[in-house]
Amino acid sequence: MDLTVWRTFVTVCRLGSLSAAADELNHTQSAVSRQIAGLERQLGVTLVERHARGVRPTSAGDVFRRHALTTLNEADRAVRAARDVRDGATGRPLAVGAAPSLASGIVPEAIRGLLDRGGRLRWSLVPGLSGQLHRRVADGDLDIAVVTDAPPGLPQDSQVERRFLGLDAMVVVLPVGHPRAGSGPVHIRALAEEVWVEDNDGSAALLRQHAARAGVGARIELDAADLPGKLALVATGHAIALIPGVLTRALRTDVTTVRLVDPPTRGIYTITPRRGPHPGAASLHDELTLAFTTPGGRVRENTAAKKETPA
Numbered sequence: 001m002d003l004t005v006w007r008t009f010v011t012v013c014r015l016g017s018l019s020a021a022a023d024e025l026n027h028t029q030s031a032v033s034r035q036i037a038g039l040e041r042q043l044g045v046t047l048v049e050r051h052a053r054g055v056r057p058t059s060a061g062d063v064f065r066r067h068a069l070t071t072l073n074e075a076d077r078a079v080r081a082a083r084d085v086r087d088g089a090t091g092r093p094l095a096v097g098a099a100p101s102l103a104s105g106i107v108p109e110a111i112r113g114l115l116d117r118g119g120r121l122r123w124s125l126v127p128g129l130s131g132q133l134h135r136r137v138a139d140g141d142l143d144i145a146v147v148t149d150a151p152p153g154l155p156q157d158s159q160v161e162r163r164f165l166g167l168d169a170m171v172v173v174l175p176v177g178h179p180r181a182g183s184g185p186v187h188i189r190a191l192a193e194e195v196w197v198e199d200n201d202g203s204a205a206l207l208r209q210h211a212a213r214a215g216v217g218a219r220i221e222l223d224a225a226d227l228p229g230k231l232a233l234v235a236t237g238h239a240i241a242l243i244p245g246v247l248t249r250a251l252r253t254d255v256t257t258v259r260l261v262d263p264p265t266r267g268i269y270t271i272t273p274r275r276g277p278h279p280g281a282a283s284l285h286d287e288l289t290l291a292f293t294t295p296g297g298r299v300r301e302n303t304a305a306k307k308e309t310p311a
Contacts (some may be wrong), residue, residue: 003075006068008035009047013065017054062225070128077124093122094280097133097145100227101243102268105250107146110287114280117287121280129200130154137271143278146288148244150202150266158274163285165268166292169245170206171257175237178256185259188214197222197239199230202266207242210264231255246292268292 012021012032022029040047047061057065081093098107103125115121128136130147131154137145138159146165147154154162172191174181180190188211198204198220211218222239224230227247233239235254244266248257270285272278 003072005035005039006072008032009039009061010065010068010072012036012048012055013057013061015054016056020054070126073124073126092278093124094278094284095124095126095141095143096284097126097128097136097142097147099130099133099146099148100127101247102146102148103127104227104247106246106288106291110284110291113287113290114284118280118283123280130202134160134271137273140273140276144270144272144281144284146268146270148202148266148268151205152202154269154271160271161274163270163272165270165285165288167265168268169259169263169265170203170210170242171245171248171259171263173231173234173241173243173251173255173257175235175240176254176256177237178240180258181256183258185261187261188218189216191240192216192218194219195222195239196220197224197230197233197241199224199226203242206264206266210242210260 008021008025008027011025012018015021015024018032018036019029021027022032025032036048043060043064045060045064046058047064048055049058077093077095096107096111107125111123111125126133126136126142128145130145130150131152133142133145133147134155134157136142138157148168172180172186180186192211196207196218198207204220207218207220222233224233227243230241230243231252234241235252242264243257245263246268251257270281270288272281272285
C-alpha cells in the first residue's frame with residue numbers, strides 16, 4: 001500500500017474536509033477524493049461518509065485511521081533513523097511509549113527534565129493503549145513505556161520489568177458553568193442523575209465499579225472517539241466525565257474538575273525490556289518519579305515498598 005495515500009486519509013480525518021486536506025497537502029480536491037476512493041476499493045470497506053459540513057470516518061475508517069497513524073509515525077521514525085546514521089549521529093534513540101493521558105503531560109515533562117539534566121538525546125514518543133504498549137516493549141519496538149493497570153489490567157510477562165510510579169486518583173471533569181464546579185469533594189451518589197461520556201473501556205469500567213460500590217448506576221450515554229472528543233462533549237454541556245487526575249494540568253480552559261470522595265485509582269508503571277535495556281530508560285524512570293511527585297501533581301502515593309513490582 002502507498003503510504004502517501006494513508007497520509008491523505010489521515011489528514012482528511014483530522015481536518016474533516018476534502019478541500020481543507022487538499023489545501024494542506026497541496027493537492028486538488030479531486031485528487032484527494034480519488035485517493036480515498038482508491039483506498040476504499042483496495043480495502044473493500046467504506047472509510048468516510050459525507051455530511052453537511054464535510055466528511056467523517058466510518059467505524060471501519062476510524063479503526064483504520066488509528067492503525068494508519070501508528071504506521072506513519074513508525075515510517076517517519078525509520079526515515080529519521082536512517083538519516084541520522086548517514087549524518088554520523090551516535091547512540092540509538094530512546095523510543096518511549098505512553099498511555100494517552102500520560103503522553104499529554106507527565107511524560108513530556110519528564111523527558112524535558114531528562115534533556116535538561118543529561119544533555120542531548122534523540123528520542124521519540126508513541127502514544128497507545130497500555131496493552132498495546134506492553135506488547136511493543138516485549139517485542140523490542142519500545143525502550144520504555146509508561147502504562148496503567150486500569151481494566152483490563154497489565155499482563156504478567158517475564159520479558160519485561162515493571163516498576164511502580166504511583167497511584168493516580170481519577171477526577172470528574174465538568175463544564176465551567178456546572179452547579180458542582182468549584183465545590184469540594186463530592187460523592188458519586190450526588191452525580192447519579194448526570195449523563196456521562198466515555199472514550200475507552202478501562203475508564204468506563206472504573207466509573208461503573210465506583211458507582212456500583214456506592215449502590216448507584218452511571219448513565220454512560222455518550223461515546224467519544226478520543227480524549228479531545230470527550231472533553232469537547234463536556235465543555236459544551238452534553239455530559240460529564242471521569243478522567244485521570246494527571247490530566248488536570250493539561251485541560252482546556254472551558255472545563256473544570258471536582259474530586260470524588262474515595263475516588264477510583266489506577267496504578268502507573270514503567271515497563272522496560274529485561275534484555276538490552278536502553279541506557280536512558282532508567283534515567284527517564286527517575287525523571288518520571290519526580291514529575292509524579294511535584295506539588296502540582298495529582299499522584300501522591302509513591303512508596304519505596306511498591307517501587308519494584310514483579311512482572
